[in-house]
Amino acid sequence: MTTVGTELLLDARDISKRYGAVVALRSASLAVRPGEVHALMGANGAGKSTLVKILSGGVRADGGTISVRGRPYGAHSPAEARRGGVVSVYQEPALIPDLDVRSNLRLTATAVEPVRHWLAELGLPDLDVSSMVRDLPLASLRVIDLARALAIEPDVLMLDEITAALPANLTERVLEVVARHRGTERSIIFISHRLIEIGVVCDRATVLREGATVGVVDVGAGSDDRIVRLMLGEISRRAPAVAAGPAGAGARTPETAPRLTARGLSAATRLRDVSFDLYPGEVLGLVALEGQGQDELFDILAGSERPAGGELLVDGAHVSFHHPADAIRAGLVYVPADRAEALLMQRSVRENIALPFSGPVGAWGLINVRGERRKVDAAVRTLQIDTRAAAEVRRLSGGNQQKVTIARWVAGGVRTMLCFDPTRGIDIGTKQQIYQLLRELAAAGAAVLLYTSELKEIQLACDRAIVVFNGRVVAEIPALEADEPTLLRAAYDLKPDEAIPELAVGETA
């Protein structure tokens, strides 16, 4: 059956995809052999999720070729992908909340018995298939979704962060089942941020960076280090762009009072116990792998959600936010990563920047056009926003859009700015401008909290960094020492002195 020509089970070559002006994939290739567990790796925005969507029929590629078992493959929908032998398990389970499990299986034409078998294998032997999906915890849903996909017995099974949201005992069973696929006729594409899992279950790893495949690594001794290096690209070895960065922290005297103090903040999910002080004049970096509680932390700080526990102090006084307006009045302004969450896409740059001015009922009357224009123009100049397409924000580039969300707060004067991954998916030049701006804000006495998924930003923009893992602060690192390997180790909750085990093996070998 297996001839030399069709050795590959799945062969995707030079896949490209653009969304409007944004290039999601430039040239991604992925070659999966039969019977291997193949890791797909890449930092945020590297194009993993786009590639997964293309393979699973969610979106169409603009260019490139895909074949499965030597036959050309192009799916318009997940149903077609399944007929072509490719099944995906997504991060949000593809289960209908208002149907019971059995009906969900029927909807996807999957027999119950094999699913029961796999549920037992995966550690949920007692699951009642007549329970409503809505009533089941997320972890169970992910396992059910996986069991269903296994029962379908596809040629290629794609698992997107399958162990996220799973408790340790289930994670172990899932990894064991995944590993069992090695050496069979079928293959698994395994997407995960957890290097340790990759080392345990995967045979090879394809690494994406900036929309292109940058390398394929045989998983084994020392491979973690190579994978990380490929993911990061050429680590910029240049000194922090702003020399004043660490100096700013040094200028802080012991008697400086913190602008913002969090004590034992917790949320219903993920965020367990986070405490930190944020001082005026500093940019405090926050580093975490995806889903460690940072989203919940920022929601609480921005006034969108109420904490389940802990306390928050602004300038030493207790605060309790019921609405983002409360946070704004306390001087805490929020720049989200997702521009779609912050911008009025059909409105002009001016209206977007001036939006917070109109919030309070007292400002509902006639607008002082001249005063508004002065403030807006100043903010536009500060951020060097390209206003050629200012009539509708959605026509701006991603970088310019992000500048508008920041300009909104700069125009009103910033005391404390909370930035959640503000440079996600924007070009390098704009990134530099944003770091520069954050430094200038801090120099002018503002306090900035910056969560970033790009580790090198810490040294470029921050004075010090705290690392959050599993809902807790696990490390505080001064910017000078916060190089990427150090931060990455801390983010995986490995102590600085203890090397990643596999990595150590690789070095000695």
Added chain:
Amino acid sequence: MSAATEALGRRRVGVGEAVTSWIRRSPWIVALIGLLVVFFAITKMLVPNYGAPGVQALGISILPNALAAVAQAIVVISGGIDLSVGSMMALTSVVSAVLMKGQSDIFAVGVVLGTLALGVLLGAINGALIVATRVPDIVVTLAMSFVWAGVALLIIHTPGGGAAPWLMETIRGPLVSEWIPRGLVVLAVLVGAIWIPLRRSNLGLSLFAIGSNRLAAFRSGVPVDRMKIVSYALTGLFSSLAGLALTANTGNASPVPGPYTLESIAAIVLGGVSLAGGRGGVVGPILAVAVLYLIRIDLQFIGINPNFGTVVQGVILIGVVMLGSFLALRRVRP
């Protein structure tokens, strides 16, 4: 003592397990049945001789509303909303009455089948327009409600047409016992013959799926656009049944839509169908129609202006939705 009651309770579960699990699964319907019983009791108190004739009247009166509620329930469960139900009823009623007038019984059978096909077509046009134009359901069906009502008015200006005698007899009068109105039997048969098999089929599952979570449905392989059209076509089918019920009830047809669209929305909301889609059934809305009917006649019996019935209906509509969103908010907060 507590141990004893516990043991007793356990034995009882063993006996009526099916019933208790059904009650647990459908608290809303149980509550509606309770409400219905309460209103029957109130009616009986107000009018001591309320009995079989009253039930007969109820059977005939609620048939069009109940079918309209079923029509609305199907589309809302599938994640849409159809503001043209009343207009489709008027149009199908007019078409059936005009074609049936003075014709033979056999011909009338053909007219009934043709009217049902027309209903499916009207609904499918609504659905196809929504899918093709991507204009929100509300706008399309609001606009189409005028189109369908206008077409009905183009056919006849004033109430007219006729109904085959057998059609009228099908829904009028008692069956076997004077306590069983034929209208309710017809309703039960229609729901039993169309909705129950549908609900158990993959098609029905797909309708719930697209209403519950469109993305998950797409990823589960459901053809979401096609299902949307199917849901509107089914709504058209039940609207045409409701239109036929109007024709059969009065023996002619009025080209002016009655207040059925609004009532159908009130009924499905009261009947436990989630406006967000994916949840509910058709039994709840039918019970809700009966409750709304009893409220109206009770107000009449008390001697209160019947217009208060509209007020009560509006308050119920708003109140139930408020309650629903309030409960939903509570559920989100742990």
Added chain:
Amino acid sequence: MTSVGTGTAERNPWLTRATWRRILRDQPLIPLSGLLIALVIVLQLVQPGIVTASWAGVIVRQAVPLAILAGCQTLAMLTGGIDLSVGAVASMAAFVMATLVNGQGPVVAVLAGLGVALAAGVVTGVGIGVFKVHPLIMTLGMSLVVLGLVAVYQLAMVLSGVVIPDPILWLGSETSFGFLPNSLFLFVPLSAVIVLGLRRSGYGRLLFAVGDNAIAARLAGVRIWQVLIVLYTLSALLAAIAGFLIAGLNKTASPALVESAVLPSVAAAVIGGTSILGGRGGFAGTIVGALILTLLTTLLTTLNMPEAMRQVLFGAIIVVVAAAYTRVTGEA
């Protein structure tokens, strides 16, 4: 897609579809006014000599109340809502006003009419803003409540007659200088306030903001419930004013006075370029939309088309226009 794409427009200024799309998207007033003029020309051709100053006055007098009701829809639709209670509220305000003239005098009567509308609007706004009831359901429910209450009130007030006070008659149905409808004396300042308010007031900005992106508005510190309560209250007050004008125009008032204008009011707003999804539109387009609908009605009447045909056409026009706007605005 990143650049605004002026290049293609310069090369081929009139013929590209992209140009037309851009005009329809950014300047809907231009094609709308063209349509309006075309309708006038068609009318003149169908019935030569019909287009005169006094005829224009009649058209405007009919269009003004519709434009005000469509203004309610415009404001609500800008936030992504809809107000289907305008018919019931307008009828209620006019009827309450007309029944109180005999006993209480015109001033109290008018204030009472505005007062009941205000109360209904506040209730609607609280339901939508605080209890998060979908605007469609809330306003449908409110129109049931209002209709029922007015019918009950009608029976209670069976003795007092319906009287439309002279100032309202003057505003609603009389003209100055032989052709200028007096309703314009109210409508012109009113629409100036609305148009200016939408563009230049903080509150106007918030209506667009809430409809464009409610999450973003909230994150920017906007308390959306406040915006919505004020919105539906304003909408009810505007509806009451339209109700007065219609009572003045028809020289009578009844509990079902304005019911038939609800869908045309939505139609006028949709035709005028306001998106039901929110965040896009304005009152100027709505006024033109109301004029177009009024002219269309006149044209159909002139052609001896039955009322039913008008309904069919209105419905079809809404779908076609909404689809066209969805197409041109759907792409970035």
